[in-house]
Amino acid sequence: MQLTKLALSCALAYSASLAKAYETTDPSQQFAVTSPMETRLRAAMLDSVEFLGLITAMDVDQIKGQVVNVGSNVIATGRSETGRFTSGQTVDGNTYELVETDSCAFVTWATMAAWANAGNEKQFMQLMSQNATRRFALDVLRVGFNGVSIATTTNPTTNPLGQDVNKGWHQLVKEKAPDQVVTDPIYFNPDATGELAEGEYKTLDAIVTEIKNTLIPEQFRNDPRLVVLVGSDLTAAAQTKLMNQADKPSERVAAQMMDKSIGGLKAYTPPFFPGKRLVVTMLSNLHVYTQRGTRQRKSENVEDRKRWEDKYWRFEGYAVEEYTAYGAIDEAAMNIGPAPE
Template sequence: MSQILTAQAAAMLQQYCSQLAKGYGIDPQSLKQQFSVVGPQETRLRQALLESADFLRMITLADVDQIKGQVVDVGIGSIHSGRKASGRFIKEVGVGGHNYELTETDSGALLSWATLAVWANAGNEGEFLRLVNEFINQTFALDMIRVGFNGTSAAANTNPTKNPLGQDVNKGWQQLVSEWNGGSQIIGSAQDKVYFDPAGKGDYNTLDAMASDLINSTIDPAFRNDPRLTVMVGADLVAAAQGRLYQQADKPTEQIAAQQLATSVAGRKAITPPFFPGKRMVVTIPSNLHLYTQRGTRQRSAAHNQDRKGFESQYWRMEGYAVGEYRAYASFDESGVEIKPDPAKEKTEEQTG
């Protein structure tokens, strides 16, 4: 594939840059330098990211003023109705009792000249602009989700080769919960295994049983009956459970049940979010997962990079993750989940058999 920016692609890319600059209210030449995204443009950028990944619309995205502060309370599980003899009853929504901390986050996406040439040939100018916009926004949005589920630390110098899921970009939700109250909301570890075996020789043989155990033993009683509780389940667990059901399914109703397994578990809505670890299960209210950006810190730039033969778009900000209410979050951690029979049970059966 040719690594030349065709005249057609160059013209369309210039039009894209002009529209991008107009949207941010700056001169097109200023795109090459890092510029601040403030005021209404911050809202537009956040909305563009939300529209690029459905899962981001389910969680709580908020702008905050400080790098460190108290988690924003969005009223998860709290009652907002009652009465007061001396006046009106009202439940204030403010800040919670635990803290968040933001860290420098720098995202960069490169579109090769070859890709731009193909897009320019594939459609009209409007289609080209849409493809460029969607690629850049979706790349940034998916990274936000990727780090949220897999981040364990915030390294001074990140290494994407060793940490392809952004493990060293920031502390994500699972890591934050594991550090709270001695990890009381997390079940399973490398030293404490849980066995999932649809054939019935493990600790659990259905996803329903796993999720029910999380809800009844780990989720705080105040949140157990919340209709918003959602089961987030890894693709490996779903595949193992579905595989067993399909093997046994000799009726249409059983086949339908297998197909619905990925959307309903233990009577709750079930989803498999992007970049969610394959053997992890989480029960929580999606809006209980928070992602904060410090207001006024968003910086953008977009320009040709002759050395890399591509068009670069960069997005810098102070960003971090938080959990609104730890007690409304419960999880089987993938490090402690094995999809196979429990060796101890197999050994016992052999001895008794």
């Protein structure tokens, strides 16, 4: 298929719009994103995926350094005989390291032709821009929840969730605070009757309560920012059981809403979150950093591949502010069904 005349005209307008926004003469040649546009690009990515706007995303100056403290995790009130009371808030020893990160979001000529025919030039440019920023933003979460290693050359075929792109939040906690992640077998058995075996739970509420009481220290346990991140496999199993038991409309509504609050905490199922993982933490505890001044963009029509490619290069990485404020059950340890006899 050839790029239609209308689609090409719209694409050239999109390219001209990028050139104006980023103050570059030719966006098909790699260009640096200057400071004002760094802020706008970050804001566009945060706006494109709602959950990404809930965590801590910021620019830092160094490739390696101390994790940035953004919370208020210790008591700030008291007295001192020697002067005014203060309490330190440090994350000594908790460091981050950024790595080269390269993204490419493309739109095929066929899709571009369809977009051009479906609306006006302005709508076409919005679709092109949103496609790029949304895909870049979703990959931040994809890698953040699933990344386990940093490969010199990544393989998206064998690692479709970016497992080899970077070390995500869960992996960092497993490596640096392994006691915060349960790796012994856990059995979520919503069909259980009678006495439960060791490591067996009938409800997600019971599992969340156990995590709070055993993995989350007292200073965080009743923090109003504490939430549950829960995999879709777990909520599906719980909802199926409740729906099968419900015989009134009100009970069915309750079953449908059960994943909104678990164990007294607000619950989220983020994009690309592993289906059997369960985490109790504060969303602000999950950090993603980009090195200031490293963002590079490129936007071009690639005839050999019959598509338009938007490229985004930078130094990026992940960090967890307080390891002890992250309590989890690893997806490899979670089983849906009864414990073996």
